[in-house]
Amino acid sequence: MKRRTFTALTASLSLAASLMGTSAMAQDNMRIALVVKALGIGFFEAANEGAQEAAAELGNVEVIYTGPTDTTAEGQIEVINALIAQNVDAIAVSANDTDALVPALKRAMQRGITVISWDSGVADDGRMVHLNPSSNALIGNMIVKLAADHLPDGGDVAVLSATTTSTNQNIWIEEMTKVLPNYPGINVVSTVYGDDLADKSYREAQGLMQSFPDLDAIIAPTSVGIVAAAQAVADAGKIGEVNVTGLGLPSEMAGAIESGASQSFAIWNPIDLGYSATMIAHALASGAATAAPGAEISIGRVGTITLDDSNSAAMADPFVYDASNIEQFKSIF
Amino acid sequence: MLKRLISTRETLLMAAIVLLLVLISSRFPAFIGPSNLARVFNDTSPLILLAIGQMIVILTKCIDLSVAANLALTGMVVSMINVAAPGLPMIFILMIAVGLGTLLGMFNGLLVWKLSIPPIVVTLGTMTIFRGIIFLISDGKWVNSHEMSAAFKAFPRTILLGLPVLSWIAIIAVILFTIVMTRTTLGRAFYAAGGNPHAATYAGINVGKTQFWAFTISGALAGLAGYLWVSRFAVAYVDIAGGFELDVVAACVIGGVSIMGGIGTVAGALLGALFLGIIKNALPVVDISPFWQLAISGGAIIIAVALNAQANRKKGRIILKQAEHAT
Numbered sequence: 001m002k003r004r005t006f007t008a009l010t011a012s013l014s015l016a017a018s019l020m021g022t023s024a025m026a027q028d029n030m031r032i033a034l035v036v037k038a039l040g041i042g043f044f045e046a047a048n049e050g051a052q053e054a055a056a057e058l059g060n061v062e063v064i065y066t067g068p069t070d071t072t073a074e075g076q077i078e079v080i081n082a083l084i085a086q087n088v089d090a091i092a093v094s095a096n097d098t099d100a101l102v103p104a105l106k107r108a109m110q111r112g113i114t115v116i117s118w119d120s121g122v123a124d125d126g127r128m129v130h131l132n133p134s135s136n137a138l139i140g141n142m143i144v145k146l147a148a149d150h151l152p153d154g155g156d157v158a159v160l161s162a163t164t165t166s167t168n169q170n171i172w173i174e175e176m177t178k179v180l181p182n183y184p185g186i187n188v189v190s191t192v193y194g195d196d197l198a199d200k201s202y203r204e205a206q207g208l209m210q211s212f213p214d215l216d217a218i219i220a221p222t223s224v225g226i227v228a229a230a231q232a233v234a235d236a237g238k239i240g241e242v243n244v245t246g247l248g249l250p251s252e253m254a255g256a257i258e259s260g261a262s263q264s265f266a267i268w269n270p271i272d273l274g275y276s277a278t279m280i281a282h283a284l285a286s287g288a289a290t291a292a293p294g295a296e297i298s299i300g301r302v303g304t305i306t307l308d309d310s311n312s313a314a315m316a317d318p319f320v321y322d323a324s325n326i327e328q329f330k331s332i333f
Numbered sequence: 334m335l336k337r338l339i340s341t342r343e344t345l346l347m348a349a350i351v352l353l354l355v356l357i358s359s360r361f362p363a364f365i366g367p368s369n370l371a372r373v374f375n376d377t378s379p380l381i382l383l384a385i386g387q388m389i390v391i392l393t394k395c396i397d398l399s400v401a402a403n404l405a406l407t408g409m410v411v412s413m414i415n416v417a418a419p420g421l422p423m424i425f426i427l428m429i430a431v432g433l434g435t436l437l438g439m440f441n442g443l444l445v446w447k448l449s450i451p452p453i454v455v456t457l458g459t460m461t462i463f464r465g466i467i468f469l470i471s472d473g474k475w476v477n478s479h480e481m482s483a484a485f486k487a488f489p490r491t492i493l494l495g496l497p498v499l500s501w502i503a504i505i506a507v508i509l510f511t512i513v514m515t516r517t518t519l520g521r522a523f524y525a526a527g528g529n530p531h532a533a534t535y536a537g538i539n540v541g542k543t544q545f546w547a548f549t550i551s552g553a554l555a556g557l558a559g560y561l562w563v564s565r566f567a568v569a570y571v572d573i574a575g576g577f578e579l580d581v582v583a584a585c586v587i588g589g590v591s592i593m594g595g596i597g598t599v600a601g602a603l604l605g606a607l608f609l610g611i612i613k614n615a616l617p618v619v620d621i622s623p624f625w626q627l628a629i630s631g632g633a634i635i636i637a638v639a640l641n642a643q644a645n646r647k648k649g650r651i652i653l654k655q656a657e658h659a660t
Contacts, residue, residue, distance in 0.1 A: 164623050164624060192617060192623065193623045197572075197575060197576075198566040198568055198573055199562075199566065199574070199577075200613075202566055203376065203613060203614060203617055204617045206372075206614075206617070207614070207616075207617025207618045208617070210361075210363060210364075210369070210617075210618050211361070211617070211618050211620065227477075227478070227567075227568055228566060228568075231478065231566055231567050231568075235490070251475070251477055252475055252477045252568070253477075254477065254478075254479040255477055255478030255479035255480075255567065256478070258479055330479070
């Protein structure tokens with residue numbers, strides 16, 4: 001982490017020097033700053049990997065990977081102020097606070113710097129575009145697709161959610177219910193709530209297997225629930241009979257994929273996220289695209305995004321993790 | 334006379350449990366199958382361990398709110414040790430779990446004994462401190478199932494004479510502490526220190542020191558449960574067993590342990606824990622709206638406590654009458 005900060009520092013120092021010396025060189029290279037919540041977090045290191053990939057693809061782009069050493073808004077404001085002083089071309093930020101960064105980011109935009117937020121957004125007037133990793137509709141569709149993909153002849157599935165009042169869980173389940181008719185034969189038999197507690201989720205999963213002996217899959221769109229359900233299935237000796245799927249993190253789900261309790265699960269791919277954020281920042285800063293509702297922006301290999309009324313967009317379907325790629329991602333996040 | 338009253342209260346609770354099982358089986362018959370009851374007992378084992386420790390603490394007029402945080406901290410420490418040294422034999426892991434839990438319990442005990450801080454304040458503080466330490470040592474990260482060694486996860490699941498080791502540990506603890514509470518000087522001192530602290534002091538019992546030992550025992554059991562918990566659910570993170578201390582206190586109160594101290598038995602704590610455990614395991618299968626489940630859980634606790642309060646009051650009156658007759 002220290003070394004990285006130092007590299008970033010030397011990079012920015014040398015860039016500042018080049019600015020003072022030969023300004024021509026700086027104009028050739030578009031400099032996009034990828035500001036993360038904190039340095040040293042696997043998820044953001046992976047996002048940087050994607051950003052570097054985008055930079056290599058675009059050519060003449062330099063990605064400055066930076067952020068505070070701990071996840072504070074104050075730290076990010078300092079970083080942003082330093083970037084304004086360096087006169088970078090674009091800032092792509094994953095914010096520690098929705099509102100606290102707005103004044104600093106506004107100042108950046110006044111200086112002609114392109115500002116976008118990704119992953120964790122800032123308030124509308126603090127950025128030009130916000131990139132969500134996915135959308136509620138895409139997530140709702142993905143969680144049922146994950147179960148359906150392993151049930152070609154249809155089957156009974158149950159949902160294990162967090163708390164009854166969890167907003168995002170309820171929205172995802174609602175979106176899932178909307179697209180259910182597209183998956184004939186998939187029958188949602190029950191929705192239970194594990195309150196994001198390992199023991200309660202475990203018990204609820206056990207209860208599901210008892211109440212519905214023919215259960216084929218448990219969909220848990222919550223990281224605590226999916227891990228607990230996978231353990232309950234393994235302990236009940238039902239690996240192969242009941243497939244646990246939903247939203248989880250690769251590092252937490254590696255054991256369940258290994259044991260076979262879970263065939264696959266989904267979550268955003270940080271590499272794609274860093275890649276797409278860099279692509280959008282480049283498109284806006286170079287004038288290839290404008291930030292306006294309804295605008296379409298190409299994000300290279302990931303596809304195209306369409307901005308909605310608040311100038312935010314969803315990147316893509318959640319990325320599916322299974323036995324083929326879990327090894328690569330389990331050490332990342 | 335007193336003994337017979339206590340036993341009737343436990344019989345009453347036993348009857349309530351049987352009634353509960355009958356009610357559940359009318360909606361979901363498979364629940365009362367022997368294998369399922371064994372599963373429910375296994376699931377309730379950590380609660381039984383903690384309830385025994387909590388009962389002893391409550392007997393001495395104290396309360397230990399830090400048990401769940403102690404469990405979580407010990408669980409995190411042993412799982413991190415397991416990740417660092419996967420080859421370490423299980424006996425050492427168990428010793429570390431009990432040892433660390435004991436130390437954390439002693440810390441509570443010392444503050445209560447030497448500094449005379451009210452126990453609810455001490456344990457409210459240590460509860461937060463312990464959770465904070467977990468965050469510091471783990472950096473907020475999880476220890477996941479694939480990082481734990483196979484032996485670490487297998488121990489509580491190993492079947493011995495038809496029951497998992499986890500269940501056997503609870504059974505052994507129940508037997509051991511029944512003996513300690515009824516047959517040893519320390520066990521009787523717990524009752525004396527809480528039942529009438531002044532009389533206990535005159536009888537030569539150091540009340541503070543007795544409370545210290547109560548916290549130590551509670552801590553040791555919480556530490557043991559910490560390892561069992563992370564091993565059973567194959568995951569360790571900051572918030573594991575969040576709010577579990579309230580379940581533990583509820584189990585004790587349902588089990589007829591008087592919050593005023595001095596009254597309670599291991600059997601009562603066991604039955605109280607089982608009562609809660611049965612409700613927790615039955616709610617997912619009886620097909621009741623999740624919105625009602627919390628209300629039902631809470632309602633059952635209040636009914637049980639109301640019955641106990643009623644029983645306590647009656648007993649108080651009888652003793653007074655006897656005293657009146659005697660004079």
